[in-house]
Amino acid sequence: MAKIELENVWKRFGRVEAVVDLTLDIPDGSFIALLGPSGCGKTTTMNMLSGLLQPTSGEIRFNGEVVNDLHPGKRNVGFVFQNYAIFTHMSAFDNIAFGLRVVRKQPAETVEREVERVAELLDISHLLEQRAADLSVNDMQKVAIGRSMITNPGIFLLDEPFSNLDAAFRAYMRAEMKKLQRELRQTMIYVTHDQVEAMAMADHIAIMDLGKLQQYGTPDEVYNSPANRFVAHFVGSTTMNFLPAELGATDGSLELRLPIPEARPIVLEDGSAKLLDEKGERGHTLGIRPEHLELLDPANERADARGTVLLVEPLGARNIVHLRAGEIDFRVVVPPTIRPRVGDALGIELERKYVHVFDDMTGKALR
Amino acid sequence: MSAKTLRTTARTVVIALILALFLFPVYWMITMAFKPQPQWAPTTGETYWFPESPTFGNFKRIFGGEPTDESGLGFLTSTPIDATDSIITSLIVAGLGTVLALLVGISTAYGISRFRAGGKLLPFAILQLRMFPPIAVIIPILFLWTYLQLNDTYWGLILIYGAVTFPFVVWLMRSFFDEIPREIAEAAIVDGCSNFGAFRKAILPLVKGGLATTALFVFILNWSDYLIALVLAGSRVITAPVFLSQIRSASTGVEFGSQAALALILILPPVILAIAIQKHLVRGLTFGAIKR
Numbered sequence: 001m002a003k004i005e006l007e008n009v010w011k012r013f014g015r016v017e018a019v020v021d022l023t024l025d026i027p028d029g030s031f032i033a034l035l036g037p038s039g040c041g042k043t044t045t046m047n048m049l050s051g052l053l054q055p056t057s058g059e060i061r062f063n064g065e066v067v068n069d070l071h072p073g074k075r076n077v078g079f080v081f082q083n084y085a086i087f088t089h090m091s092a093f094d095n096i097a098f099g100l101r102v103v104r105k106q107p108a109e110t111v112e113r114e115v116e117r118v119a120e121l122l123d124i125s126h127l128l129e130q131r132a133a134d135l136s137v138n139d140m141q142k143v144a145i146g147r148s149m150i151t152n153p154g155i156f157l158l159d160e161p162f163s164n165l166d167a168a169f170r171a172y173m174r175a176e177m178k179k180l181q182r183e184l185r186q187t188m189i190y191v192t193h194d195q196v197e198a199m200a201m202a203d204h205i206a207i208m209d210l211g212k213l214q215q216y217g218t219p220d221e222v223y224n225s226p227a228n229r230f231v232a233h234f235v236g237s238t239t240m241n242f243l244p245a246e247l248g249a250t251d252g253s254l255e256l257r258l259p260i261p262e263a264r265p266i267v268l269e270d271g272s273a274k275l276l277d278e279k280g281e282r283g284h285t286l287g288i289r290p291e292h293l294e295l296l297d298p299a300n301e302r303a304d305a306r307g308t309v310l311l312v313e314p315l316g317a318r319n320i321v322h323l324r325a326g327e328i329d330f331r332v333v334v335p336p337t338i339r340p341r342v343g344d345a346l347g348i349e350l351e352r353k354y355v356h357v358f359d360d361m362t363g364k365a366l367r
Numbered sequence: 368m369s370a371k372t373l374r375t376t377a378r379t380v381v382i383a384l385i386l387a388l389f390l391f392p393v394y395w396m397i398t399m400a401f402k403p404q405p406q407w408a409p410t411t412g413e414t415y416w417f418p419e420s421p422t423f424g425n426f427k428r429i430f431g432g433e434p435t436d437e438s439g440l441g442f443l444t445s446t447p448i449d450a451t452d453s454i455i456t457s458l459i460v461a462g463l464g465t466v467l468a469l470l471v472g473i474s475t476a477y478g479i480s481r482f483r484a485g486g487k488l489l490p491f492a493i494l495q496l497r498m499f500p501p502i503a504v505i506i507p508i509l510f511l512w513t514y515l516q517l518n519d520t521y522w523g524l525i526l527i528y529g530a531v532t533f534p535f536v537v538w539l540m541r542s543f544f545d546e547i548p549r550e551i552a553e554a555a556i557v558d559g560c561s562n563f564g565a566f567r568k569a570i571l572p573l574v575k576g577g578l579a580t581t582a583l584f585v586f587i588l589n590w591s592d593y594l595i596a597l598v599l600a601g602s603r604v605i606t607a608p609v610f611l612s613q614i615r616s617a618s619t620g621v622e623f624g625s626q627a628a629l630a631l632i633l634i635l636p637p638v639i640l641a642i643a644i645q646k647h648l649v650r651g652l653t654f655g656a657i658k659r
Contacts, residue, residue, distance in 0.1 A: 050557050073559030085550035089572045102568055103559035147558070 002062045002076070002154035002187050003028040004049065009058030011044050011211075018044040020211040022058070026189065026204075031181050033202035034191045035234070041211040042191045046159050049189065050079050062155070073103065075155070078148030082160040084140045086147075088133035092124065095132050096146040104151070118146045121180065138169045149184075156181070156188045163194070174201055195235050199223065207231050224354075229285065229363040232356060238290045238320055241330050245286040245357070256286050256357070260326035263305040266350055268367075283360035290333040292354035295321065295340070296347035303347025309340045323348060399627035400425055407624040425628035429614065450629050453610035458636070460521055460596075460606060461589035464528025468585050471529065472536025473578070477566060479537070480544035481552065490541065497534045505598050512599050519600045527595055532585040539584070543577035544570070579647035587637045607633050 004026040011019040019041040026032050034042040047053040048060060051072035060067050067075055087095050096115045100106045106114075119125040122142045127135060132143060141161060148156065158177075162170045178201050181188045192198050198205050199219045207214045207222060207230075215227040226232035232240050245256040245266075256266040266286070296303045307325030319339055323330045323346060330348060340346060357366040399407050401421040409415065424432075431449040475493070478484035485492075508527065509518065517523030547570060555565035571578070596606040611629045614622045 050553075052553050052556065071561075072557045073561075077557060079554065079557040081550040081554060083548055083550055085548060085554040087551065087555075087569055087573070098555070099558040103564070144554075147554070151558070 003064075004155065004187060004189075005059075005061040005064075006045075007059045007061070009045075009048065009055045009060060011041070011048060011053065012056045017211050019048070019055075022208075022211075022213055024206055024213065024216060026187060028063075029185045029187055031178070031188045031201060031203045032190065033198035033205045034189060034208060035193070035195055035198040035205050036208035036214075037193055037234070040208040042193075042208050043159055044211075045208070046079075046157050046189070046191050049155070050077050050157055051075050076151070076153050077155045077157055078151065078153035080141075080144050080148050080156075080158045080161045082163055084137075084144040084164075086132045086135075086140050086144055088131075090132055091128065092130050092132055092135060092139075092143045093128040095143050096128075096150055098147055099151045114150055115146075118149050121149070122146050122176075138165055141165060141173070154186060156186045157191075158188065159191045160193070161190075162197070163192075177201065196237060199235070205235075207234060209234075226287075226356065226365055228365055229287065229358040232287050232358070232365065236289055238331055238333055240287045240289050240356075241293070242358075243286045243288075243328055245284050247284050247357070254357075256284075256355070258286070258305065258328070260305045260307075260328055263325070264303075266304060266352070266355060268352060268355065284366070285358045285360055287356035287358055287365075288350050288354055290320065290331040292351040293330060293332040294349040294351065295323075295332055295334060295338060296349055298345045298347045300347050302349050304350050306345060306347050309342050309344045309346060311342065312339060314339065321346075396627045396630055399624060400631045402624055404624055407627070425624040426632075428622075428625045429629050448614065448625075450607065450610055450632075453605045453607045454632070456521070456604055457590060457607040457633075460524040460528060460604075461586060461592075463521075463525045464532065464589045465582060465586045467525060467529030468532040468536045469578075469582055472533045472581075473540050475533075476537045476540035477544055477570070480541050481549065490537065493534045493537050496531075501531065501594055505594065509598055517599075519603050521604055524596060524600055524604060524606070527599060528589040528592070531595070532588050535585055535588070536581055539581045540574070540577065543574045543581075547573055576647040579644040583637070583640050583644060586640065590633070590637060 004024075006022050006024040006026075009019060009022045010017070022041075022045065034045060036042050044053065048055050051067070051070060055068060062075065072079075087098065090098070093115055094101075096118055097111045100114055101108075101111045115128065116125065119128055122145060124139060124142050124146065127139055127143070132140065135143060141164070145161070161177075162173050165173065174197060177188075177190075190198070190201060202219065204216060204218055205222050206216045209230050215222050215231045217225075217227075222231055222235050226235060229242070233242070243258055245258055248255040248257065248265075254268040256268070257263075258266070298306050305325045305328075307323040307328075307330065309321060310324050310329070311322040313320040313322075314336070317336065319334050319336055321332045321334055321338075321340060323332060325348065332348065355367075358364065359366060398416075398418050401423070402415060402418040403420060403422045403424055406415040406418060426432075429448060429450045431447050431451075475484075479490055512518045512523050512527070515523075517526065551569050551573065552562075552565040555569040556562065560568060591608065592606070593608040593612070596604075596609050597612075600606070601609050607629065611626055611633070614625045614629065616622055
């Protein structure tokens with residue numbers, strides 16, 4: 001069991017800044033996802049937590065104790081790699097036993113008991129005698145998880161552990177991991193570039209880009225109140241719509257004018273106007289998720305803008321309608337029962353409370 | 368005959384011809400080793416393609432046996448010789464030279480592969496050691512060895528054999544190490560191994576096939592060396608190839624039969640080693656650590 005604190009952690013490789021001033025508090029027993037595109041510094045962060053890399057500056061603390069220079073083997077962490085890193089010259093049993101037997105030199109009975117316990121948990125007891133090289137990819141990853149679990153690490157680090165697995169097994173393993181984490185109450189840090197995975201599994205998500213922490217919050221928070229345009233763009237299975245908007249204020253309400261002919265200005269009456277005061281004349285972008293748009297009859301007076309259907313993607317559980325209004329393309333997620341034809345003229349309404357506004361200069365969300 | 372069987376037959380014939388071309392010297396050596404003296408040095412100009420009345424006389428001769436005079440041409444005038452010491456010398460210097468090259472070479476290769484030791488230039492700096500012909504440097508090395516009093520000593524040969532085969536070890540082993548994902552070592556380190564422990568317990572077992580191949584390759588190079596052993600040693604420390612070249616008698620000149628017998632013995636260690644590590648020679652068996 002361990003709580004983890006990162007304080008102003010930097011990692012530079014020569015002139016490359018891989019991790020920039022990262023500060024993160026991870027409570028004991030929580031399940032955190034480190035989410036970001038490749039090259040965002042999430043794996044470097046992982047390697048610093050495991051001790052494979054030392055931070056250039058800053059402090060990493062486990063349970064309040066600085067571990068910057070502590071050898072990986074003494075940190076009581078388990079690490080599962082994306083490519084398993086299974087020792088193919090050993091049996092599955094020997095792989096799982098490695099940490100206890102070879103490194104910690106435990107007596108044979110202890111090793112056997114522990115390996116069997118772990119194998120039971122992961123449902124691989126029947127595979128123990130097999131050569132690791134002969135296992136399927138799915139079983140290899142289970143063995144890899146077993147190997148990192150055997151020492152009862154207080155912190156469990158998983159670096160994209162399921163990205164090489166097939167989709168069905170990935171979904172199954174996700175659920176299993178979550179269950180396992182609840183049972184063992186370990187602090188689990190999970191690196192992924194798949195936002196669906198992060199949303200589905202984690203208590204908190206830390207989103208990184210270009211080595212910088214962009215937002216740290218619950219799946220709800222990052223989804224509903226993205227801190228900036230990057231987060232808004234990265235999170236969500238159908239990408240958020242971004243539209244250039246001109247901001248204006250009329251009697252305390254914020255008014256967003258879209259560059260679409262005959263479009264109604266979007267008026268936000270919840271005191272958003274104060275956002276404008278300090279922001280002056282900068283450009284702004286309006287963001288709204290495809291699921292927060294509603295398709296209407298073009299004659300409906302609630303329609304904020306009107307456009308024609310470009311493309312319909314039927315996904316079974318929902319349809320994605322691509323709509324062009326003026327020069328702007330919208331993606332709209334609708335229930336499968338709504339299936340307009342290409343070329344249809346439709347009205348579109350933006351749900352006011354889900355409208356986000358981003359500063360073009362800083363990318364920061366104003367709301 | 369269908370086109371397919373024709374192609375197969377043609378291929379077989381071509382392969383047989385090429386094999387015959389390459390194996391004929393071996394055949395000649397083997398048969399020569401068992402020919403009595405009148406057949407390997409016929410005065411009649413006749414060619415004996417196959418030994419008539421095969422004999423072990425040549426083998427007895429190189430291990431101190433009294434030379435038999437089957438021709439009456441004066442073998443008896445030559446003194447008895449014994450190749451045993453030279454074979455032992457060769458085993459020692461070639462074997463220890465190989466061990467030395469492996470010890471230094473494997474560490475270097477792992478350092479280069481895993482930690483990029485020496486930057487981009489080091490591997491090529493090591494490789495270029497092999498790029499000039501040995502004859503070009505052997506005389507300066509002779510001066511150096513004489514100065515260091517390594518000339519004509521076991522250690523002198525072991526050191527030079529280690530040095531000249533070290534680049535091979537680095538380049539071969541490096542390619543084997545490169546194929547192992549770095550996560551293998553990292554996993555072992557997170558489990559509590561030191562860098563060296565991870566290397567020994569997780570990496571080395573994975574490259575043992577490559578290691579065996581490299582060791583055999585290097586051993587053959589050292590074992591078959593003639594030039595270096597001739598220049599840097601040859602009076603007190605005599606390796607088998609040098610000994611072989613010196614088998615001659617006053618009456619017949621070079622004793623081809625005895626040379627063939629010794630040569631036949633000398634190809635045995637590499638052949639036996641190759642058979643012993645046969646399964647490791649098939650590279651790639653151990654390279655499934657990542658299923659791509």
